[in-house]
Amino acid sequence: MVTLNQLIAVCLAYVALLFVVAFWAERAALRGRGGRLLGSPVVYTLSLSIYCTAWTFYGAVGYAARSGLEYVTIYLGPSLVMIGWWWVLRRLVRIGREQRVTSVADLISARYGKSNLLAVMVTVMSVVGVTPYIALQLQSVTLSVSIFAAQGAGVGAAAGVPLSDNAAFWVAAGLALFTVLFGTRNLNVNERHHGVVIAVAVEAVVKLVALLAVGAFVVWGIAGGVAETIARIDASPIGTWETSGSRWTALIVVSAAAFICLPRMFQVMVVENDDERHLQIASWAFPLYLLAISLFVVPIAVAGLELMPAGSNPDLYVLTVPLSQGQNGLAMLAFLGGFSSATSMVIVATLALSTMMSNHIVMPLWLKLSQSGVQQSGDVRDVVIRARRLSILLIISLGYFYYRGSGGSGALAAIGLISFGGVAQFLPALLGGIFWRGATRTGAVAGLTIGFVLWMFTMLLPSFGPDGALPAAVFEEGLFGLGMLRPEALFGITGIDPTVHAVWWSLSLNSFVFFIVSSFSFPSPLERLQGAQFVNAFDHSSGPAKGWSAGQGGAEDLMIMSQRILGANEAQAFFRAHAARQGSAETTPVPTPEFVQALERELAASVGAATANAMISQIIGGQAISVEDLMAVADESAQLLEYSGRLEVKSRQLAETAQELGRANEKLTQLSLQKDSFLSQISHELRTPMTSIRAFSEILRDMEGLSPSEKTRYASIIHSETIRLTRLLDDLLDLSVLESGQVSLNAEQANLHDVIERSVLTAQASSPRRIAVRRAVQAEDVTLFTDGDRLAQVFINLTTNAIKYCDAVEPVLRIAVRREGSDVKISFSDNGSGIPVEAQNLVFEKFARLGNGAGDGAGLGLAICREIMTRLGGDIHYVSHEGQSTFEVSLGALMVEKDKQRLLPA
Amino acid sequence: MPQTRLFLERRSYRRRRIMDVVRILPVICALLWLVVPTMWPNGPEPEAATFLSTALKYLFVIWVIAIATSFALWRRIHRHDHKQGGVQNGPRD
Numbered sequence: 001m002v003t004l005n006q007l008i009a010v011c012l013a014y015v016a017l018l019f020v021v022a023f024w025a026e027r028a029a030l031r032g033r034g035g036r037l038l039g040s041p042v043v044y045t046l047s048l049s050i051y052c053t054a055w056t057f058y059g060a061v062g063y064a065a066r067s068g069l070e071y072v073t074i075y076l077g078p079s080l081v082m083i084g085w086w087w088v089l090r091r092l093v094r095i096g097r098e099q100r101v102t103s104v105a106d107l108i109s110a111r112y113g114k115s116n117l118l119a120v121m122v123t124v125m126s127v128v129g130v131t132p133y134i135a136l137q138l139q140s141v142t143l144s145v146s147i148f149a150a151q152g153a154g155v156g157a158a159a160g161v162p163l164s165d166n167a168a169f170w171v172a173a174g175l176a177l178f179t180v181l182f183g184t185r186n187l188n189v190n191e192r193h194h195g196v197v198i199a200v201a202v203e204a205v206v207k208l209v210a211l212l213a214v215g216a217f218v219v220w221g222i223a224g225g226v227a228e229t230i231a232r233i234d235a236s237p238i239g240t241w242e243t244s245g246s247r248w249t250a251l252i253v254v255s256a257a258a259f260i261c262l263p264r265m266f267q268v269m270v271v272e273n274d275d276e277r278h279l280q281i282a283s284w285a286f287p288l289y290l291l292a293i294s295l296f297v298v299p300i301a302v303a304g305l306e307l308m309p310a311g312s313n314p315d316l317y318v319l320t321v322p323l324s325q326g327q328n329g330l331a332m333l334a335f336l337g338g339f340s341s342a343t344s345m346v347i348v349a350t351l352a353l354s355t356m357m358s359n360h361i362v363m364p365l366w367l368k369l370s371q372s373g374v375q376q377s378g379d380v381r382d383v384v385i386r387a388r389r390l391s392i393l394l395i396i397s398l399g400y401f402y403y404r405g406s407g408g409s410g411a412l413a414a415i416g417l418i419s420f421g422g423v424a425q426f427l428p429a430l431l432g433g434i435f436w437r438g439a440t441r442t443g444a445v446a447g448l449t450i451g452f453v454l455w456m457f458t459m460l461l462p463s464f465g466p467d468g469a470l471p472a473a474v475f476e477e478g479l480f481g482l483g484m485l486r487p488e489a490l491f492g493i494t495g496i497d498p499t500v501h502a503v504w505w506s507l508s509l510n511s512f513v514f515f516i517v518s519s520f521s522f523p524s525p526l527e528r529l530q531g532a533q534f535v536n537a538f539d540h541s542s543g544p545a546k547g548w549s550a551g552q553g554g555a556e557d558l559m560i561m562s563q564r565i566l567g568a569n570e571a572q573a574f575f576r577a578h579a580a581r582q583g584s585a586e587t588t589p590v591p592t593p594e595f596v597q598a599l600e601r602e603l604a605a606s607v608g609a610a611t612a613n614a615m616i617s618q619i620i621g622g623q624a625i626s627v628e629d630l631m632a633v634a635d636e637s638a639q640l641l642e643y644s645g646r647l648e649v650k651s652r653q654l655a656e657t658a659q660e661l662g663r664a665n666e667k668l669t670q671l672s673l674q675k676d677s678f679l680s681q682i683s684h685e686l687r688t689p690m691t692s693i694r695a696f697s698e699i700l701r702d703m704e705g706l707s708p709s710e711k712t713r714y715a716s717i718i719h720s721e722t723i724r725l726t727r728l729l730d731d732l733l734d735l736s737v738l739e740s741g742q743v744s745l746n747a748e749q750a751n752l753h754d755v756i757e758r759s760v761l762t763a764q765a766s767s768p769r770r771i772a773v774r775r776a777v778q779a780e781d782v783t784l785f786t787d788g789d790r791l792a793q794v795f796i797n798l799t800t801n802a803i804k805y806c807d808a809v810e811p812v813l814r815i816a817v818r819r820e821g822s823d824v825k826i827s828f829s830d831n832g833s834g835i836p837v838e839a840q841n842l843v844f845e846k847f848a849r850l851g852n853g854a855g856d857g858a859g860l861g862l863a864i865c866r867e868i869m870t871r872l873g874g875d876i877h878y879v880s881h882e883g884q885s886t887f888e889v890s891l892g893a894l895m896v897e898k899d900k901q902r903l904l905p906a
Numbered sequence: 907m908p909q910t911r912l913f914l915e916r917r918s919y920r921r922r923r924i925m926d927v928v929r930i931l932p933v934i935c936a937l938l939w940l941v942v943p944t945m946w947p948n949g950p951e952p953e954a955a956t957f958l959s960t961a962l963k964y965l966f967v968i969w970v971i972a973i974a975t976s977f978a979l980w981r982r983i984h985r986h987d988h989k990q991g992g993v994q995n996g997p998r999d
Contacts, residue, residue, distance in 0.1 A: 069961055076939050079969065083976050084932025086925070230959045241956035245944030252940055280983070284976035291969050298962060 022195035054140035062315030077255030113527035129422025134399030210337025215296020257424035354391035359608030425451035447514025759795030834885030
């Protein structure tokens, strides 16, 4: 027997315990201690369990007693989302941390260009959607109290009604107090509430233990084992599978959607997340929690159906079954479990909603109303905190009045599903926002509006029954008498389950409109910027968005405003840190775009993205962001790529240039060496004849009594040396004229045969050695238009060389003429040993003479030949093959034709 | 310029395949939970209908397997990254 006073005492003790735990956690977090526990994945997973509210605790059993296994859909949906963490939650958590979002409304608003309209819409929709849910919690606590009260009074449940109204009020007041105390103690960076989170974790354990205890009692205490329990289940009125396929699917989908979109789930899952790695641990730990909490639901429901009298409320079987068996302690534990589920849900939900309300409704209004602007001094934090406290009171009051208004009737599960359907409307805008860059603000507004209106019309309003919120006529004939607009048969399609009908039409039309309007509207630059950041949250190529153009002298104003929101100490620390980062010793940093961006994020963590953006633009004067800036940011990686590509090309060019320079340098060095050796050669060549001229002229001058024959001999030596000198100088002159290009060529018609004939005769005449010359006279009949004398000079030189240097016993010179296309090639080959390989490159150089030094030439002949041939437009080179040494002269195509121009000096 | 390599060493290869399983697991679960039950006979005829305990066992067994798989995957990735001395290729990509 549990008296009401005992119950109240236990409740108060429990709440006091929660207070202590929360208080300890806050203190520990403040001192930076207890981080291991506060930031552990276990606490994170347990805090997720606020998904399991009093609906789960009481309602699931009631749901199972009414509709069999359908209740399990509410847990399968979230399990799927958690197991599929990699797809959606990982992204949400990353974005939430990077953008420092404070709520689901903040996320949606930030994604769509920090739009306050969207933030307000989502906030209002959340409040409307969650109000029935809060009422549900109050209702369940009140109902559970009434059970004990009825027991205590020893009369029927009806006697508990006046008391339960009071209970609802006191429960609401207590919850409001707890939430205000721990949810709005500080306007926190990151919006993290350690006290609340740890209290929620404790409550998660209590409710799980309570439900498992009741379940274990039912299975082993009442039924007598697992096998017996299964037999009882199959024998019970709910013993067969009776869920329709469409309802099954729709409920799983809507619960999965709600799990992501519910403001309180978003709060614990994304905003309070300390470490992204916790998500993967929760991916198996949280489904495990859900499995445990839903494991005994069916056995308890079956036991309730068996044991309890007809007409008793199945939502309360968790309490009434142990009570009927005289298990007062167990019933008390169950009551605490239910109380835990209700309180934790209400606390976190109101906290999340109050943040949304203060950030997205109160603050923008306040900004607009206090026209003096945000620069004035005075702490805005008071305004924010007061706004939050008022919001908490407002939300809990709304829940309380909904409970009073709805009369506390209705199955818990039905109320819960209405809430789920409402918040699920955020899903298209949310998923579209993080996966699709094409999603626009206009599209999101349109989709949300359609979805919300349809949800109101097909789910929320009909829940009050005919003539409740909607006149019965509307149910029968449709809105405005249009048969198309019947709330439970839109477009005249009847026969669908009302829940499936509402979920299907609202979600599908919401998504469709969102997609179509997004596709045909154009986003603002800021929207596109945010869109790119959200969708590419895992590529770090695009840095933080730089949207602010730094204003002049805005730093002071920014400081004043930040102090009012962050608090004087925090703001000063933040400014100092950034000043230091900028390398300045001052306390105020230069308001660079980067700094303003960082400040905006910092403020956004306290008041939400849209409000922070609005506040900063009041000071800086609008976000100067253009499509060009956008392109610049978006193409940053591309630019980087291009830049590195260009760098690569540049460095390749540099390497090439360096190589060329090296080659040029080498050539210059060679030329310098050549010049030196040329000079020394020339002095040597000049010196030898000079020495002999000097010696013999001295002899002639100084020696007495020289015979006339001697005089003649010496004079002729001097003469021949002079000739040699003259020839050398002539050659040098010739070469320099040829090299400098100042030579004048007399082009005229000539026959190759004549030129060769003349050359061979001249060469033979000037040399005492004999050489047999073999020619093919017919082939030589080529008419040329060239300077015949110069060409003859080349031929004479080649022939003379052959006569001089051919070392064969019977020297033979072959002169062959052949045509190659329009070119004419004349080869001079002798049967001598040829030129050594190492000397072949040198024969055309000046003063290049082969080692034996047998000849009397100066070594300029072939150099002159090459110059002449180059001037004539032809070429000469040495070919060595088959033991023959061959000089090949190509006349070039143009020599054969009558093209005078080519023969003129260049 | 960071370039994605075409072939990976054994360990990185293994990690990528584990991530593939992580990605595919919810799809398999969705098929088993969402699609299969809609094919069960339902209705008032008791002889044709599925027993509730059968349905219950089916759903919970899949649930347990999914949790166990998810747990095993987490353990493997955790150990893997621990051995590797850091997360490569960006966190959990």
